[in-house]
Amino acid sequence: MQKAVRASPMSETQFAALVDAIAADPHQREELPALLREDHSLYDERGAAAIVRMRGWVLLAIARFGVSDAALIFLLEELDTGTDAYLLAAAARALRSYPRPTGALAPFVMRALARISYRDEPVLLETYGEYAVSSASTSPVRELLTTLAWLGPNARGILRELERFRGQSGGLSRKLRIDVDRTVHAIRSGDETGKPGTDSCCATPPDGVRSVSSWPLNCRGDAEPVESITLQDDKGELITFNEFFKGQPSIVVFFYTRCDNPMKCSLTVTKLARVQKMLEAQGFGDRIHTSAITYDPAFDLPARLRIYGEDRGVRMNAHHRMLRAVDDNDALRRHFELGVNFIGSLVNRHRIEAYVLDIGGRVATCFERIHWDEQQVVTRAIELLNETQS
Amino acid sequence: MATKRKAAKRSKSAKKRGASSQVLARRAVSIATNEQKSAKQRVAALAEAPLAAFGNDKDLAAVLSVLRNKDEPIAVRLGALESLQAASFSADVFAPYRGDYLATLRKVVDDPDPELRQRALGVLMRDKDGFAQQKLLDGLKNPDKALVPPEKALQLLSYDVHAEAYSVARDIVKTPPNDEARREALRLLAADASSAPMFEKLLRDKKELREIRQISASALNALNPEKLQKHAREILLDRSDYDDIKATSLTALAQFGDDESLGKDKALLESVDRLSAGKAPSKYKQSARRFLKKYDR
Numbered sequence: 001m002q003k004a005v006r007a008s009p010m011s012e013t014q015f016a017a018l019v020d021a022i023a024a025d026p027h028q029r030e031e032l033p034a035l036l037r038e039d040h041s042l043y044d045e046r047g048a049a050a051i052v053r054m055r056g057w058v059l060l061a062i063a064r065f066g067v068s069d070a071a072l073i074f075l076l077e078e079l080d081t082g083t084d085a086y087l088l089a090a091a092a093r094a095l096r097s098y099p100r101p102t103g104a105l106a107p108f109v110m111r112a113l114a115r116i117s118y119r120d121e122p123v124l125l126e127t128y129g130e131y132a133v134s135s136a137s138t139s140p141v142r143e144l145l146t147t148l149a150w151l152g153p154n155a156r157g158i159l160r161e162l163e164r165f166r167g168q169s170g171g172l173s174r175k176l177r178i179d180v181d182r183t184v185h186a187i188r189s190g191d192e193t194g195k196p197g198t199d200s201c202c203a204t205p206p207d208g209v210r211s212v213s214s215w216p217l218n219c220r221g222d223a224e225p226v227e228s229i230t231l232q233d234d235k236g237e238l239i240t241f242n243e244f245f246k247g248q249p250s251i252v253v254f255f256y257t258r259c260d261n262p263m264k265c266s267l268t269v270t271k272l273a274r275v276q277k278m279l280e281a282q283g284f285g286d287r288i289h290t291s292a293i294t295y296d297p298a299f300d301l302p303a304r305l306r307i308y309g310e311d312r313g314v315r316m317n318a319h320h321r322m323l324r325a326v327d328d329n330d331a332l333r334r335h336f337e338l339g340v341n342f343i344g345s346l347v348n349r350h351r352i353e354a355y356v357l358d359i360g361g362r363v364a365t366c367f368e369r370i371h372w373d374e375q376q377v378v379t380r381a382i383e384l385l386n387e388t389q390s
Numbered sequence: 391m392a393t394k395r396k397a398a399k400r401s402k403s404a405k406k407r408g409a410s411s412q413v414l415a416r417r418a419v420s421i422a423t424n425e426q427k428s429a430k431q432r433v434a435a436l437a438e439a440p441l442a443a444f445g446n447d448k449d450l451a452a453v454l455s456v457l458r459n460k461d462e463p464i465a466v467r468l469g470a471l472e473s474l475q476a477a478s479f480s481a482d483v484f485a486p487y488r489g490d491y492l493a494t495l496r497k498v499v500d501d502p503d504p505e506l507r508q509r510a511l512g513v514l515m516r517d518k519d520g521f522a523q524q525k526l527l528d529g530l531k532n533p534d535k536a537l538v539p540p541e542k543a544l545q546l547l548s549y550d551v552h553a554e555a556y557s558v559a560r561d562i563v564k565t566p567p568n569d570e571a572r573r574e575a576l577r578l579l580a581a582d583a584s585s586a587p588m589f590e591k592l593l594r595d596k597k598e599l600r601e602i603r604q605i606s607a608s609a610l611n612a613l614n615p616e617k618l619q620k621h622a623r624e625i626l627l628d629r630s631d632y633d634d635i636k637a638t639s640l641t642a643l644a645q646f647g648d649d650e651s652l653g654k655d656k657a658l659l660e661s662v663d664r665l666s667a668g669k670a671p672s673k674y675k676q677s678a679r680r681f682l683k684k685y686d687r
Contacts (some may be wrong), residue, residue, distance in 0.1 A: 047554025297584030
């Protein structure tokens with residue numbers, strides 16, 4: 001169930017040098033985004049703080065020569081779900097090297113700004129692994145505001161929200177209020193309509209950025225490698241992958257109860273509860289299965305799964321279960337190509353990921369990194385139900 | 391009309407209160423930062439300063455500077471830290487100053503005063519600060535660099551389950567610098583699923599310190615409750631084990647066990663009966679009697 005514990009072969013200093021070397025070589029630069037995949041072996045057996053330092057350094061290296069479409073999704077992911085000051089500052093700075101500033105980026109920046117404003121702190125982006133011991137350096141709020149100013153009139157969609165943010169009673173120092181005013185001015189200038197746009201609640205990534213992947217029936221990977229895996233549900237009942245996922249479409253999300261980022265696992269499971277309500281309302285409550293599978297099966301025992309699900313409104317019965325892999329978590333990880341890594345058996349970093357499986361238990365659609373839309377997931381599952389009927 | 395007047399009056403007096411608390415805060419800060427005043431007066435001013443109400447960069451900068459300044463009396467610096475900590479609870483008011491506060495705390499983690507070091511690291515670790523985490527881990531791996539005793543470092547690292555502390559804690563369990571450090575290392579490992587087999591061994595080892603066996607029982611309850619139930623039963627059946635460990639086992643069975651199977655377990659009920667009638671301290675006997683009563687014995 002657990003990965004064999006082994007020493008990380010590369011020191012953080014060596015890692016930073018490797019990233020710098022790749023960034024300096026025009027023929028290798030395109031490989032940098034691959035270093036942001038959570039399941040990269042470089043992140044095996046590292047603590048969460050080390051991973052923050054490492055990923056931040058990769059983001060900053062990418063910023064030095066310009067963000068590609070392949071790298072953009074990682075930046076948007078950070079802005080969409082990140083809570084770490086250093087990573088948010090690095091992502092905001094990196095975004096300014098994207099060659100096509102568009103309005104679709106602004107809501108991501110604005111949401112990050114609202115999230116971090118009460119937890120702003122000085123960060124150093126120039127040297128690997130250094131922490132600020134004075135406030136003379138930059139901060140995520142400062143970087144995010146600079147990025148909104150860089151977007152200029154492209155960010156007018158979030159102007160009303162930014163003005164509300166400016167008007168809030170606390171949260172901003174006098175210096176930062178001046179920065180907000182500058183940002184508002186930069187967004188207004190050159191904006192011919194002068195009209196503030198809508199809020200940032202419903203952001204979709206710009207064209208060219210893929211957070212949803214779908215496969216037609218004949219291109220789906222076989223579920224055979226995981227069919228016999230034993231899973232245990234929130235009541236302690238054992239069931240194989242095949243027994244639960246074959247015979248009807250299923251919606252599967254991944255999470256773990258010790259995740260300390262409220263924008264990830266807790267929200268994901270809460271959204272799964274909303275998905276269940278939508279299915280129920282549309283008459284599919286018993287025809288489409290849902291499940292939340294933990295990344296951390298050694299710790300997330302049935303009682304923990306049940307309480308975590310109950311607290312977030314998840315309905316649990318024969319068709320809808322909170323699950324843990326009893327025997328081969330690694331096989332599950334390989335099958336779904338999960339964006340997760342571990343230190344011992346504990347998760348050290350993961351992405352957001354939701355899957356819709358067809359009646360054969362094969363992955364038909366994958367929603368990753370950016371917050372998924374519940375209705376979109378439900379619609380896709382219903383499509384798969386119809387696919388089997390047609 | 392009368393209601394309107396009352397509301398206006400209320401709002402006026404609230405404003406007055408706000409203004410007066412700011413005046414008080416400013417006065418307190420000016421005493422607290424005045425080197426001519428005695429340390430006692432300054433500490434008292436810091437304790438009374440309603441820092442949550444202060445609303446300007448200068449006051450905060452002055453208090454932060456007291457905290458940073460190694461030439462200031464340590465009691466005043468600790469008082470400054472306490473005031474700032476209290477103020478930080480008002481997240482809305484404190485948010486603009488949070489960055490300066492964290493930077494200052496990082497600055498003082500290697501202060502010559504051990505209490506200040508420990509408290510600054512404590513505040514930072516409650517915030518899951520990567521800088522503090524790195525310092526604590528460095529100190530555990532290399533005692534020459536340690537800013538706090540190992541047992542304290544482990545305690546602080548346990549605030550963040552994602553700190554890479556498990557492997558260091560395992561090393562400390564194997565070769566502990568002292569008993570306290572070993573105990574704290576075990577407490578930290580109580581959240582590490584892969585440590586469950588070690589806790590089973592410790593729980594069953596009669597030569598082990600009782601406190602360690604009790605920590606192990608609690609850890610097993612979190613990591614592998616079924617195993618704890620099994621061992622708890624065996625401990626209760628073992629006539630040669632200690633009464634306090636038996637009492638811990640009894641609690642585990644009573645609180646988390648399966649009532650139906652426990653009620654039918656004759657051997658277990660007899661051993662609990664022996665505990666209730668034997669020479670064990672009365673508090674253990676009482677637990678045993680409560681347990682038996684639950685199953686109509």
